[in-house]
Amino acid sequence: MLNIVLFGPPGAGKGTQSQKLIARYNLVHLSTGDLLRSQISQGTELGLRAKKLMDEGLLVPDEVVIGMIESQLASNTTAAGFIFDGFPRTVPQARSLDALTQRYDTGVSCMVALEVDEEELVKRLLERGKTSGRPDDQNEEKIRKRVTVYNTETAQVAGYYAEQQKFHSLNGIGAIEDIFGQICQIIDQHQPATSAAASPAAATDEVKA
Numbered sequence: 001m002l003n004i005v006l007f008g009p010p011g012a013g014k015g016t017q018s019q020k021l022i023a024r025y026n027l028v029h030l031s032t033g034d035l036l037r038s039q040i041s042q043g044t045e046l047g048l049r050a051k052k053l054m055d056e057g058l059l060v061p062d063e064v065v066i067g068m069i070e071s072q073l074a075s076n077t078t079a080a081g082f083i084f085d086g087f088p089r090t091v092p093q094a095r096s097l098d099a100l101t102q103r104y105d106t107g108v109s110c111m112v113a114l115e116v117d118e119e120e121l122v123k124r125l126l127e128r129g130k131t132s133g134r135p136d137d138q139n140e141e142k143i144r145k146r147v148t149v150y151n152t153e154t155a156q157v158a159g160y161y162a163e164q165q166k167f168h169s170l171n172g173i174g175a176i177e178d179i180f181g182q183i184c185q186i187i188d189q190h191q192p193a194t195s196a197a198a199s200p201a202a203a204t205d206e207v208k209a
């Protein structure tokens with residue numbers, strides 16, 4: 001299995017790259033932000049609690065997002081692997097993700113972090129806010145608050161994966177296709193030989209060879 005953690009501040013391009021990666025590697029995309037927004041639109045109790053925090057640019061409690069990931073993993077047991085987007089955001093979440101993925105497989109394959117400076121993030125998110133309908137994208141102050149929360153609470157998750165030699169970072173400013181190519185190069189170094197057939201491109205290469 002290929003379990004990829006896609007990391008980076010809000011607006012770094014995680015969602016954009018995830019869409020391309022799920023097609024290339026046949027993975028299931030698990031975005032805790034999307035899962036929470038779906039709870040909000042369904043008007044569940046969890047959604048109501050989460051909305052208050054998300055609107056303020058704050059993190060939702062660890063046990064809530066860990067529980068959502070746990071149930072998603074349990075309901076996708078035949079998947080070739082997962083892209084975790086927006087999760088883990090704290091070290092306790094990272095520890096839980098190890099434990100959860102190890103139930104099914106060998107754990108997290110690697111983390112890829114997209115680096116983008118704050119001014120570019122603000123610019124992108126204000127632009128996304130024009131069409132996303134996301135309340136947390138609507139004003140600059142909230143956006144900067146989320147970047148600060150990322151820098152203070154989330155950035156240390158990178159250290160957790162660096163200790164395990166699973167951390168990679170790249171410049172998230174540039175053409176979407178170029179960034180995608182660089183992410184694929186990193187993933188291919190971590191891809192177990194036995195699951196290479198899960199990738200359509202790799203399968204084609206094998207046939208040619």
Ligand SMILES: Nc1ncnc2c1ncn2[C@@H]1O[C@H](COP(=O)(O)OP(=O)(O)O)[C@@H](O)[C@H]1O
Pocket residue numbers: 008009010011012013014015016017124125127128172173174175176179
């Ligand atoms: N490489 C890029 N260059 C310019 N804009 C980008 C790039 N990648 C993503 N974007 C845009 O930036 C915004 C945030 O991207 P998104 O994928 O939603 O980020 P995240 O999921 O990390 O918050 C979107 O409006 C997206 O279209």
Ligand SMILES: [Mg+2]
Pocket residue numbers: 014015031033085086
């Ligand atoms: Mg996103």
